[in-house]
Amino acid sequence: MILPIVAYGSTVLKKEAEEIEQNYEGLNELIDNMFETMYAASGVGLAAPQIGKSIRVFVVDASPFAEVEEGEDPDPKAEGLEDFKKVFINPIIEEEEGNEWAFAEGCLSIPGIREEVMRKPTIKISYYDQDWNYLEEEYDGYAARIIQHEYDHVDGVLFTDYLSPLKKRMLKKKLVNISKGDVDVAYRMNFPSIKRGKK
Known part of the structure; x- marks a missing residue:
């Protein structure tokens, strides 16, 4: 089932999320719905x-980053992402290493805005997969960045939190408009400033 995505300004996006137990009701269905x-x-x-x-809990499928246009060279940061589809339950980023690099990030909760965010290129993360196997793995490049971005969400952090005060001021009107539902978006969303039933 396709669920509405919560828009910028919703309180749930700024809360630190809770760990879950293995018997969390409806988890497999929830994961299917999230994908x-x-x-x-x-x-x-x-x-x-x-x-x-x-x-x-978060899900990732980074395979679009592995697609190469005809005549283009593969991006080394996208190496190994052809089948990179994973579920992360109760994750903990144990380490982040290397020299920070910039990439224009976007977010489904903040449609129409992309801004450069600095992140470290290599991470070590522990988590449970969908079958509740405990794993400790290391990722780098785009895989690490996607995981860092989603991990921020379960910590109540948005990519806009990394922007300079000036950049935040410049984006303020756009962000307010998103929270009001005044944005063109091609998927279902719930907007915090719109009462249920009106949109």
Whole structure:
């Protein structure tokens, strides 16, 4: 089932999410719905707070980063992403290493805005997969960045929180408009400033 994505300004996006137990009711269905919702919005990652659930779960499918246009060279940062589809439950980023690099990030909860964010290129993360296997893995390049972005969501952090005060002021009107639902978007959303039933 495709679920509405919660828009910027919603309180659930600024809360630190809760860890869940293995017997969390309806988890497999929720994960299926999250993937379906992410694909319908052409995203590469989606965290549970973005569908209104304040739990420490996110899904990623970075395979679009591995696509190469004819005549272009593959991007080394996208190496190994052809089948990079994963579920992260109760994740903990244990380490972040390397020299920070900039990339224009976007977010399904903040449509129409992309801004450069600095992140470290290599991470070590521990988490449970959908079958509740405990894993400790290392990622770099785009895989690390996508994971860092989604991990921020379960910590109540948005990519706009990394922007300079000046950049935030410049984007303020756009962000207010998003929270009001005054934005062109090709997927279902819930907007905090619109009462249920009106949109």
